[in-house]
Amino acid sequence: MFGRFRKPAEEQAEDQAKLQASLSKTRQGFFGRIGTLFQENEVTEATYDELEELLIQSDVGINTALEVVEKLKARVKRDNLKRVQDVRQALNEELASLLAHPEPLTIDEPRLLTVVLIVGVNGSGKTTSIAKLAQYYKRRGKKVVLAAADTFRAAAIDQLKIWGERTGVEVIAQVPGADPGAVVFDAIRASQESRQGDLLIVDTAGRLHTKYNLMKELEKVHSVCARQVHNAPHETLLVLDATTGQNAISQAKHFKEAVAVSGIILTKLDSTAKGGIVFAIEKELGVPVRFVGTGEKTTDFAEFDPQAFVEAILG
Ligand SMILES: Nc1nc2c(ncn2[C@@H]2O[C@H](COP(=O)(O)OP(=O)(O)O)[C@@H](O)[C@H]2O)c(=O)[nH]1
Numbered sequence: 001m002f003g004r005f006r007k008p009a010e011e012q013a014e015d016q017a018k019l020q021a022s023l024s025k026t027r028q029g030f031f032g033r034i035g036t037l038f039q040e041n042e043v044t045e046a047t048y049d050e051l052e053e054l055l056i057q058s059d060v061g062i063n064t065a066l067e068v069v070e071k072l073k074a075r076v077k078r079d080n081l082k083r084v085q086d087v088r089q090a091l092n093e094e095l096a097s098l099l100a101h102p103e104p105l106t107i108d109e110p111r112l113l114t115v116v117l118i119v120g121v122n123g124s125g126k127t128t129s130i131a132k133l134a135q136y137y138k139r140r141g142k143k144v145v146l147a148a149a150d151t152f153r154a155a156a157i158d159q160l161k162i163w164g165e166r167t168g169v170e171v172i173a174q175v176p177g178a179d180p181g182a183v184v185f186d187a188i189r190a191s192q193e194s195r196q197g198d199l200l201i202v203d204t205a206g207r208l209h210t211k212y213n214l215m216k217e218l219e220k221v222h223s224v225c226a227r228q229v230h231n232a233p234h235e236t237l238l239v240l241d242a243t244t245g246q247n248a249i250s251q252a253k254h255f256k257e258a259v260a261v262s263g264i265i266l267t268k269l270d271s272t273a274k275g276g277i278v279f280a281i282e283k284e285l286g287v288p289v290r291f292v293g294t295g296e297k298t299t300d301f302a303e304f305d306p307q308a309f310v311e312a313i314l315g
């Protein structure tokens with residue numbers, strides 16, 4: 001569904017500047033030290049040891065850190081790289097290659113209604129990300145509808161309604177405690193009929209401590225979507241909080257057991273010094289990061305661009 005919209009050059013430059021700014025913590029953290037490492041005149045065995053250490057500390061994950069260093073060494077040898085800036089460029093490329101997603105985004109046209117399910121633990125930034133996505137697609141001319149299927153807490157419904165008002169997007173909700181499957185059923189009906197929506201985004205509950213019930217609930221919501229709309233949900237995006245580091249990986253594994261996660265929205269990249277979690281996610285989960293959250297405002301959001309990301313963290 002995320003057929004790429006070609007962005008105007010100025011918007012691209014704006015996104016890049018925003019990403020740069022939001023990653024200042026990461027840049028000042030371990031990745032910045034990696035940058036500094038390759039400012040010295042000579043690359044020695046000690047440089048590689050330190051690189052490995054810094055990659056691990058930045059949440060890249062041990063296996064990935066080892067792999068990057070191995071590949072870099074092999075490449076330096078093979079290409080007979082001598083100058084420190086060439087080694088650094090090779091590292092840049094190795095890191096970016098970890099993030100390349102070869103498989104195309106799901107595009108199933110013509111489709112009347114696209115359904116996107118948003119899952120993740122409470123506090124990860126689901127509702128905020130939904131508002132950001134809604135605004136993102138609204139700006140691109142899509143009619144967006146939101147479904148408040150996190151019915152467990154009244155506050156969750158209210159919060160979505162507030163975001164709906166702020167972004168000028170319709171929210172389909174029922175009373176607290178209502179069956180999430182029923183909310184989604186109504187929302188699909190409404191989107192197809194009176195609202196004529198292009199895109200329905202579904203907010204879901206995220207109580208991981210009642211894991212069994214949560215997973216059952218998600219499975220049910222999923223099957224309601226599948227029954228009503230061909231191939232729905234067309235995307236299931238898992239929201240992960242970048243500041244939770246390696247914990248995000250184990251959370252993701254739980255969610256993957258219940259629903260087929262097709263992409264990640266990684267939030268709070270502005271609040272962590274360890275942006276390396278991006279590499280760990282793609283490597284260990286095999287799921288691409290599709291969007292990143294870089295702040296609390298609806299405009300603090302970008303499509304994930306691996307090359308721009310690597311350049312922004314290494315400085
Ligand atoms: N700094 C920062 N804060 C965020 C971001 N995304 C969400 N938040 C904050 O994280 C908190 C939880 O967000 P919420 O959307 O309510 O999470 P939910 O429980 O998963 O729906 C709120 O205070 C948000 O403002 C982000 O990208 N950066």
Ligand SMILES: [Mg+2]
Nearest residue numbers: 126127150156
């Ligand atoms: Mg919420």
